[in-house]
Amino acid sequence: MKLIASLTSPYARKVRIVLAEKHIECELQVDIPWTEDTHVPDFNPLGKIPVLLLDDGTALYDSRVIVEYLDHASPVRNVLPKEPRSRIMAKRWEALGDGICDAAAAIFLEKKRPEAQQSSDWIARQRQKIHRGLATAEKDLGELSWCMGDSFSLADIALGCALGYLDLRFADIPWRETHPNLARLSTKLNERAAFASTIPLG
Template sequence: MKLIGSTTSPYVRKARIVLAEKHIGYNFELDGPWNADSHVPDYNPLGKVPVLIMDDGTSLFDSRVIVEYLDSVNPVSRLIPESNRRRIMVKRWEALADGICDAAAAVYLEHKRQGMQQSQEWISRQQNKVARGLEMASRELGDKKWCDGNVYTLADIALGCALGYLAFRFPEIEWRNNLSNLAELFERLEKRPPFMETTPHD
């Protein structure tokens, strides 16, 4: 298998961590949709990463689809529970984490536009989404060790990638001081080899 993506995308990082946790071998091809010579649209018409190229040449895109497929490939260390209620709640965590990433990425891209073209109203709307998402994540996590309770799942990976993206692109957001349980979870996650090996960088 081959994974196409960048070292900065939290969605690519999520897929890379799942691949590592599932002990699935793959080749990692660096390519970003913003590169002038990008081949990403050749595999994903939406021009987004990650893209997973399976052994038969079929391409999978959207990180949620990719990680669900990967979890089904190898029964070892299941990251998405089979129980319907728990499964839905883990996927809900993933949706929340990805939503935080969506909003944060929107702010990052808006800041790259020239000053006169930037919309402060748009930036504020996205920043509020990030703040509300973090508050909900902290509230839902409570005093549990992991998002799903005592078991490490895709929920923790997705949230860890979202928090890692904020730490990388928006170090000025003080969620570590204001939401201590998220900070503690993030510290635990960052000690795991798959997280250490995928720390985002330009």
Template structure:
């Protein structure tokens, strides 16, 4: 299998971590979706990463779909519970974490792609408000627990780790580590795992 993505995308990092935790080997093919000569639309018509190319050539895209597919490939390190209610809870954590990444990327694109005179501060503020609200809820739901859900790491923890890691990379001004020390404790624990170490995004 081949995973098409970038080293700085938090969505790509999420599925790479899942594959590493599952001990399923994949080849990573780097692609810049913003380059004029990008081939991404030939793999995913939406032009987004990550995109997983299966052995038979079929493509699977969207990080949530890929993560769920990957979790079913091996019984090692089950990340999504089989119980319907627990599964929904873990997937809701993932949705909230993905929402932080969605809002962060929208705010970043407003600043990096749009000419200064066309940028909307209201739009950026709206996205940052989503991030702040989501961080507050994540912290409240985590409380003093060791993991987001249950007594072991799940996809919820992977998604949250990727979301806050993305904030550290692109929005260091968001002081979530001091405001929500329980989220930081979780993140520091995740950083000790080889899957998180190996997928640490480049700072440049």
């Protein structure tokens, strides 16, 4: 099994953390989809990472499909609850974390365009998604130990990756000061080996 990923992608980091938490061995092939010589489109027609190449040649994408596959592949430390309602709520957290990343990545890409072509309305719209997403996560987490209550899950992994991506690309968003519950969760997550070993470095 081989994971095609970049070292800064929050979606790929989510998969790398699931692999590490579940002690699944997997070769990492670094490929940056924005480069001319990328091979990502050979495996994912959408040209996006992460892609998980299975031993039989099947290419799995996107990150949500991959983490679900991995959780079934090994019974060690399941990251998704079995009970249907809890499972959906964990996946809702994942959608929120990924959605914050989608908005943040959209701003990052917009800002790479020549200044005259950038849309400040578009950037403002994406920023609102990030701010509303953080506010919802802060409120829903509340005083809980983990997003899903008593146990660590994919919900924490997805949210932690979104917060890590904001640290990487948006140092101007002081989310730790404005969202103390998220700050507390992030500190706890960063103490885990799987998080500490995958912190994205720009």
